[in-house]
Amino acid sequence: MEYLEIEGGRPLSGQVCIQGSKNAALPILSAAILHGGRSVLHHCPRIRDVEEMQKILRELGCHTGWEGEALWIDASSLDSFVISKKHAEKMRCSITLLGSLLGRLGQAVIPYPGGCVIGERPIDLHLQGLREMGVSFTQGEELVEARCGKLTGTRISLRFPSVGATENLILAAVLAQGDTWILGAAQEPEILELCSFLNALGAKISGAGTPSIRITGVKELHDGEYTIASDRIVAGTYLMAAAACGGEAALLRAPVSHMQGMFPVLHRMGVELSREPGALVVRGPKRCRSVTEIHTAPHPGFPTDMQSPLMAALCGADGVSRITETIFEARFKIVEELRSMGAQIQVEDHTAVITGARKLSGCCVKARELRGGAALCIAAASAQGVTRISGCQYIFRGYENIIRDLKKLGIVIKYHQPMTDGWDGPTRIRDRGYA
Numbered sequence: 001m002e003y004l005e006i007e008g009g010r011p012l013s014g015q016v017c018i019q020g021s022k023n024a025a026l027p028i029l030s031a032a033i034l035h036g037g038r039s040v041l042h043h044c045p046r047i048r049d050v051e052e053m054q055k056i057l058r059e060l061g062c063h064t065g066w067e068g069e070a071l072w073i074d075a076s077s078l079d080s081f082v083i084s085k086k087h088a089e090k091m092r093c094s095i096t097l098l099g100s101l102l103g104r105l106g107q108a109v110i111p112y113p114g115g116c117v118i119g120e121r122p123i124d125l126h127l128q129g130l131r132e133m134g135v136s137f138t139q140g141e142e143l144v145e146a147r148c149g150k151l152t153g154t155r156i157s158l159r160f161p162s163v164g165a166t167e168n169l170i171l172a173a174v175l176a177q178g179d180t181w182i183l184g185a186a187q188e189p190e191i192l193e194l195c196s197f198l199n200a201l202g203a204k205i206s207g208a209g210t211p212s213i214r215i216t217g218v219k220e221l222h223d224g225e226y227t228i229a230s231d232r233i234v235a236g237t238y239l240m241a242a243a244a245c246g247g248e249a250a251l252l253r254a255p256v257s258h259m260q261g262m263f264p265v266l267h268r269m270g271v272e273l274s275r276e277p278g279a280l281v282v283r284g285p286k287r288c289r290s291v292t293e294i295h296t297a298p299h300p301g302f303p304t305d306m307q308s309p310l311m312a313a314l315c316g317a318d319g320v321s322r323i324t325e326t327i328f329e330a331r332f333k334i335v336e337e338l339r340s341m342g343a344q345i346q347v348e349d350h351t352a353v354i355t356g357a358r359k360l361s362g363c364c365v366k367a368r369e370l371r372g373g374a375a376l377c378i379a380a381a382s383a384q385g386v387t388r389i390s391g392c393q394y395i396f397r398g399y400e401n402i403i404r405d406l407k408k409l410g411i412v413i414k415y416h417q418p419m420t421d422g423w424d425g426p427t428r429i430r431d432r433g434y435a
């Protein structure tokens with residue numbers, strides 16, 4: 001079993017370059033199949049979810065690979081609209097292939113995206129909007145079959161600003177006949193990224209980043225290149241590490257304009273932020289202040305993906321904090337693990353009440369999902385003693401190389417991959433700097 005080992009108690013010191021955005025790259029990879037040609041993505045993160053999406057695109061008949069830091073996709077030989085369960089069930093974002101397959105081929109057979117520990121994650125808003133564009137669905141136990149003639153633009157109102165549903169509707173509308181309006185659209189920066197990529201390939205989209213998005217259907221797209229913005233949640237994770245551990249660090253290529261929702265909370269915690277050419281400099285306090293009340297919310301509110309990293313930092317804060325999770329119904333799975341480190345957390349429905357402890361204590365904990373795993377790294381870095389984090393494969397889904405990054409920020413971290421060469425003797429643990 002692989003695990004991370006972190007020796008806590010040191011303030012941050014150093015600088016790290018922020019990777020490309022996972023939640024921008026994944027829908028952009030779906031979008032690439034709308035064009036029967038070549039797209040090149042710069043600053044694409046080398047993460048496991050991108051690898052899984054590449055496997056799906058190859059399964060559909062596309063070609064894709066890396067040229068240096070750039071990922072290229074050639075969708076000219078796309079010849080299938082059926083997505084297998086083995087890849088699709090590993091991540092949520094495969095559902096956005098629904099919109100692009102319908103846009104390009106008029107058909108799609110796609111497994112339901114797995115529900116996961118953070119919530120049920122239904123797709124009713126996706127299906128409702130696509131039906132209004134003329135798509136008909138047959139829904140089985142495990143598969144959704146969709147077909148349409150030429151998609152027709154229309155006005156669609158979303159009852160909730162679902163990121164994925166907004167992305168799927170944009171993808172279906174790019175090559176549709178006429179105009180599509182999405183009202184009540186998600187405003188997350190990743191929507192802006194997706195639309196900027198599509199416009200670079202010749203799409204006609206306006207209003208991205210606002211609640212009203214207009215897509216004027218075009219006949220076809222053309223080859224294009226796009227540089228993906230840095231990952232705001234990865235950058236925010238490292239800011240929360242500074243809040244938890246103190247010290248000073250520089251985040252190079254931090255997507256500051258995408259992070260406005262989290263800055264007020266960091267200021268309330270006593271974290272100082274300043275801009276230097278090409279870098280966001282963070283200075284953490286010796287002990288961060290508590291946050292009396294914070295609710296997660298759709299953008300531009302405080303991001304739900306920052307909720308667990310915030311909770312980890314507040315475990316050592318001076319005072320009592322209350323975090324209310326309003327987006328996902330089961331996103332407090334990390335509480336048990338933090339309690340085992342000495343955190344004092346009470347959960348009342350969708351609110352966690354954290355009474356800051358002087359110091360957490362290192363021990364063995366288990367990551368159960370992506371952002372909770374990253375949050376355990378923050379808790380471990382701020383704790384006294386050594387913490388072992390198993391389940392770290394979840395973290396690698398979205399963090400390109402958290403071992404490399406945290407080492408650059410002055411944290412003592414090792415990645416352990418047990419070595420067994422076939423005999424049932426004791427396993428040998430070999431420290432392997434994660435590639």
Ligand code: EPZ
Nearest residue numbers: 023093121122123124125126162163164165305327328371
């Ligand atoms: C995207 O998920 C992100 N994932 C999530 O990041 C992020 O937390 C979320 O947006 C919110 O910002 C990717 O971009 C790959 P939603 P998505 O549709 O699209 C309900 C991470 O850690 N809902 O905005 O699935 C849903 O149940 C991940 O990087 C419906 O009810 O988010 C949830 O309660 C985690 N019906 C809420 O809306 C629907 O049809 C938000 O979901 C769709 C969603």
